[in-house]
Amino acid sequence: MVGAEVTVLVFGPLREQMGVAEMRVRGSTVREVWEAVVREHPRAAATSSAVRAARNLSYCDWNSAVESGDTIAFLPPVAGGSTDMVSGVRASVSAEPIDVEAVMAGVGSGRDGAMATFIGRVRDTSDGHAVSHIDYEAYPEMAVSEMRRIGESVYERGGISAIVMVHRVGRVAVGEPGVIVVVAAPHRDAALRACQDVIDLIKGTVPMWKREHRDDGAHWVDARHHAHSETPA
Numbered sequence: 001m002v003g004a005e006v007t008v009l010v011f012g013p014l015r016e017q018m019g020v021a022e023m024r025v026r027g028s029t030v031r032e033v034w035e036a037v038v039r040e041h042p043r044a045a046a047t048s049s050a051v052r053a054a055r056n057l058s059y060c061d062w063n064s065a066v067e068s069g070d071t072i073a074f075l076p077p078v079a080g081g082s083t084d085m086v087s088g089v090r091a092s093v094s095a096e097p098i099d100v101e102a103v104m105a106g107v108g109s110g111r112d113g114a115m116a117t118f119i120g121r122v123r124d125t126s127d128g129h130a131v132s133h134i135d136y137e138a139y140p141e142m143a144v145s146e147m148r149r150i151g152e153s154v155y156e157r158g159g160i161s162a163i164v165m166v167h168r169v170g171r172v173a174v175g176e177p178g179v180i181v182v183v184a185a186p187h188r189d190a191a192l193r194a195c196q197d198v199i200d201l202i203k204g205t206v207p208m209w210k211r212e213h214r215d216d217g218a219h220w221v222d223a224r225h226h227a228h229s230e231t232p233a
Contacts (some may be wrong), residue, residue, distance in 0.1 A: 078204070114188040
């Protein structure tokens with residue numbers, strides 16, 4: 001096939017289905033790149049309707065043109081770094097346990113009368129089954145970029161002093177935090193509303209996937225809470 005040679009990355013259940021995490025293919029558009037992937041890995045075709053595409057760390061249209069050297073990521077439904085402070089927004093992905101007190105201590109100033117915090121912890125049950133832990137997998141560079149974009153879009157509405165987001169990757173045990181969002185603002189209403197909006201957007205668009213390890217095996221869980229079963233080890 002003619003076209004640009006690009007690097008393709010796949011994640012989560014799509015990666016396990018294909019048996020590879022990275023490959024090189026050719027194509028002129030994102031759609032042609034996906035078609036080349038499917039030719040080499042026909043099982044991926046079954047996921048076409050649910051997969052989203054990203055070009056060079058940003059979501060893109062399937063008809064987007066590609067250039068040699070591009071990185072194209074194909075992302076199954078998400079489960080829904082850098083720590084530079086930009087416009088009062090900080091986002092990071094961490095393989096280490098989240099230190100909740102440390103995160104909260106670094107947010108806001110004396111003029112902020114409100115601090116809203118959301119902590120998402122791993123539950124011990126899911127759909128009636130006991131959970132031992134969750135494995136979180138991410139496209140780290142894009143996850144941080146998308147989290148920062150979300151934070152800045154909320155911050156720019158005004159009334160917010162700072163927004164900090166930290167998301168875990170790797171194995172997270174029952175009771176441990178998988179994500180934390182902290183918003184500081186002069187007034188309560190703005191802080192609470194922003195915190196709610198940020199976590200809702202993180203769950204919907206950040207390229208992060210979770211695999212629950214339960215008493216009936218391991219299951220990938222997407223943003224619609226549909227479990228994709230795997231054969232228990």
